[in-house]
Amino acid sequence: MTTPPALDEVSWASYLALKWLDPLVNRGYERQVNLQDSPPLGDQEDTARNTRRYVHLLEEEERSGKRNPLITAIFWAFWPQLLLLQIMKISQYLLGLLSPFILQRVLIFQEAQADKNVLSSSAAQHGFTAVGALICLGIFNLFYNTHVDLWKARLTIRIESSLKGALLYRGVQGLTQTPGDISEEGTTHGESAIYNVISFDVGDSVNMVWVLLDIWSLPIQLVAAFTALFSQVAWSVIPGLVTILLCKSFNLIMGYADGVYRDRLYFAKDERLGRCSEGFTNIRTLRMLAWTPAYEQVIASARREELRMAWIRLWLQKMPQALDYGLTTLVTLVTLGFYVVTTHEQLKASLALPVIALIGSLIGPIGQFPTLVNQYKVFRSAYDRFHRFMGFGHRSKPFAPDLDSPRGGPESALVLEDCTFQWVAAT
Secondary structure, three states, X not given: OOOOOOHHHOOHHHHHOOHHHHHHHHHHHHOOOOHHHOXXXXXXXXXXXXHHHHHHHXXXXXXXXXXXXXXXXXXXXXXXXXXXXXXXXXXXHHHHHHHHHHHHHHHHHHHHHHOOOOOOHHHHHHHHHHHHHHHHHHHHHHHHHHHHXXXXXXHHHHHHHHXXXXXXXXXXXXXXXXXXXXXXXXXXXXXXXHHHHHHHHHHHHHXXXXXXXXXXXXXXXXXXXXXXXXXXXXXXXXXXXHHHHHHHHHHHHHHHHHHHHHHHHHHHHHHHHHHHHHHHHOHHHXXXXXXXHHHHHHHHHHHHHHHHHHHHHHHHHHHHHHHHHOHHHXXXXXXXXXXXXXXXXXXXXXXXXHHHHHHHHHHHHHHHHHHHHHXXXXXXXXXXXXXXHOOOOOOOOOOOOOOOOOOOOOOOOOOOOOOOOOOOOOO
């Protein structure tokens, strides 16, 4: 059985239909797949190639004195791919808004049949056309959404590998430094911080790229969803909108606090890993002086602080998720309840089901505000640590100690009084 080809080698038809994955899927039915069974990466995913391009642009941004060279270099290095992703995401959202309106036509056709009225040939034709369009749109969205996610995943791999390659490049040059604060003992635990920067901070820094793209498309999504929902229930959309804003305001506060505690959590993680590394390095000294129990308490104290920060972050993350779980049902109840009370019209499936779908489309853009604030706080924590670790704005200075002059002279380095100097001649 052959290995799946690289993405650069497959045809457009095979790529769009996901046919190139068939060998890997068939092998997965027979046995556990391993790394050798996976398709090779294409030239666009080559880490060395992407790193060279990114490092070149990063150095240009650094020489020009840009404030955030890491982020701006990402956009300059990958702007064609990011532009394509943005177009795909906007079209994906608009296609999602089209589905409720086609569903409404299908439900109207079904209600006309339930009334046992004789349908005209044009009405029957429109009904069957709506049914066929709904099925075709569902199949198309199935493939299209998969390709949007696949393209975003490929871009994430490219950007993260470029950042890690740039970190390695600057580390070889000796330009990196410890991102954490100085601990109580005066150490910075730089060795342990390297693991956290590579494993966590790089990925959270890349997430800012998706945040900026979401902010750019947010007005388009919000206006489109509000217009589509207003066309169905008119001003009854306002009570539902107020309900969404109240719930998302609470999520906004929780998301902001989560971003703050994220920074504290990883500094606590740096402290704990640094203490463990220090204990492993000096285990013989600890054993010889019988300091092992005391140092175990030091490590346990750092671990308890880390777990306390992790528990707070877990609570701040789960509370908004619990509220979002029932938000669609709550907003639907408020919107349709206000519509029935004010208009005194009979609520039919042809109105209720599309409105429920459109409410979910309206909650999406508004719900991005708390998410964007949370992601920005997380980004600031990760990006600041990563930025400091890359050594931007910090260069080694020549040794020039500041010596205070007893007489206050600006150029005095040493003042001697009542001294006698004597030189002994060599024999």
